[in-house]
Amino acid sequence: MKKIKKYTMSLMALGALLILYYLKPETAVSSMSISLSSAGTMLKILPPILLIINLLDIWIPKAIIIRHMGENAGLKGYFWAIVLGTFGAGPLYAAFPIAAILANKGARISYIIFFLGVWTTTKLPILMYELNFFGLKFTAIHVITGFIVFFIMSILMEKFLKGKKLDLVYEKLSKM
């Protein structure tokens, strides 16, 4: 029963798909083919990412992460968040397991938040596309506003998530 409950949302979406099939069969078929091709991408990308992360988890000593991104890393922590986020590839959900590993190794929450922000604005492969399609000015404004707002957000969120709430986040991440 619990297993089925996990799929409630999926079943509801499937229901919507069925209704669509009844109303507009062609759209429903194209919807299904899009889902399947996205499933291919997702299933291609996630296994190696999870494997890499879990292997790094074994072999990267906690002390290194604490030194570079721990509670007292200062601005250096933000620097590493930028490096990790920029060299990331793939959609945002690919960054979640990386955030989990960083958390388990003792990285400070504000650096993790900033890392996620950087991932959503300045991933290197995407930056090339953006430059190509929208030009330098647009891209520069995007990156700079991203860095400023996410920097402020990382500080504010850390303040909001003090104490017990923060322990809860780390506890959740440790289970992933």
Place this chain on the structure above:
Amino acid sequence: MESGIFYAVAILLLIFSILKDRKKTKQAVMKSIKSLLGLLPQMSFILIVIGLSLSMLSTETISEIIGENSGIAGIAMAIATGAVTLVPSVIAFPLGATLLDQGAGLLQIAGFLAALMGIGIVTFPMEKQFFGTEFALYRNIGTLVMTITFVLAISVLMGGTA
């Protein structure tokens, strides 16, 4: 292409790890399989919704909703569309450029792209599973603030009007 690099790195690491410690490696592999299976319920939902949204929103519909003269409502719609759709960024940027050519406004496209990359309504269940509800909520709200700031900055610095 991207995934090829991931596989190469994963295999190299795996070989290194097996040579160093078989037992620990096995644990890591098992843990990876377990977390992949744990993500399946969220993933299946996300995948169905990606199909539904992309099949129903054609390029023409999107450019109609977020056209150059659609104003602030158009920007809001663009951000909302970006927040609920899940298009890989590799497709999103060419799509954004196409929409721009078809008469969508620059501010609308800026909002659409920033929301698309950072706000995840559909991926929210997955984010919640990783970080808990509160964190996921704050992060998405913060990213909405970033998106709006970005649109304002483009408006001021690149002269786009709503």
